[in-house]
Amino acid sequence: MKNHFELFMRDQMTLSKRLIMRYRQLGLDETELIVILQLLRFQSDGIMFPTPSEMARYTSFDEQVVSRSLRQMMQKNLMTIEEINNGEGIVDEYYSFELIFNALYTKEEPKRTTPTDQSVEVFKQFEREFGRVLSPIEIETINIWLDEDHYDVTLIQQALREAVLLSKLNFKYIDRILQEWQKKGVKSVDQAKQAGKKYHQHQTAPDKAPREKVDPAIYYNWLDDAED
Template structure:
């Protein structure tokens, strides 16, 4: 939703702005006094009073007119309120504008929803990578495994993709093998791609050395292949 659409909905009264502000004004950095002043300005604007005086706004509040004026100046300075001119019958008048407040509220909700959207896009990307490597749609059990790795084991999607590549290289493309890789990496504090590569390289070097020792005792027909660490046997 664009800012223009959001403000249009606000102006039409389709959503309860006072309720939203009461719930989130502290997140925007507003004090109780400031939010009350803004809501009173909104009420006055709806009644056709476009430029209420500090006396009118402070009426029925626990602050003096001078304090109200100081708060209004601060709200304007901090970008929550504005004063604009408008033409009425050829005469210029001033009025308060709550556009800056709606703009800040809009950006707040936009930023608040962003992590959830990014998480959703990341998960979709992860599922796509797995389906491409497996060459088929994932089964319900496999989808559940991916969800557990993300939401319960808190594996970084990048690390999960790295474990998938490790399984592909090792020729053991199955979820049990990948799960074991992730378990070993987490147990050894692996959190980055570079750490995962180093950890895998150490095991491969160890396996290569062991295979070389065994190969010295074998026949000439024995052709040594560079082995990969068998995560399932540890």
């Protein structure tokens, strides 16, 4: 028994009592708390960026639940993904809990946001189309589209549809579409559809028919130029 107790005492990690006591005040639920504890455990072992699948192995949750918890915490501005140079010219990602611990040990409350039904549906739609759980980087990309680039939810969904129809299902391609729509002042799904329709009509018009002069800058062919 003594040897077991010594092993138990050596096999410890430091946890914040304040986190255990105040997690609900930060807008966290028990599932998210367990995910945080697992992330801290992984990081204490030197694994700074575990996948949802890896974390799910040590909980009663499946991969989808872990992924959703990560997404929700990032949407609530309680957790971020940061980058660090490992000194060998390679950039590694890691989960940062700085916002959570700042809120726990200062009077400053985190700027929490409540995800809308529309934004939640965007993540579900991407997972349905990709046929898998989104990676943390992909979740962060969608959050950037919503929170920093301020793309309309419906435009993000339309860009995803474009990518699906053309078998270009990757985030780089979808991001390229959104950037070009923003540059051309496209702000609604109808405008996006009209821009694409006019461009393709122009491209497929017979040579003998007089073509309306079209400024290529208006109807940018993101479909041909974007790389996988």
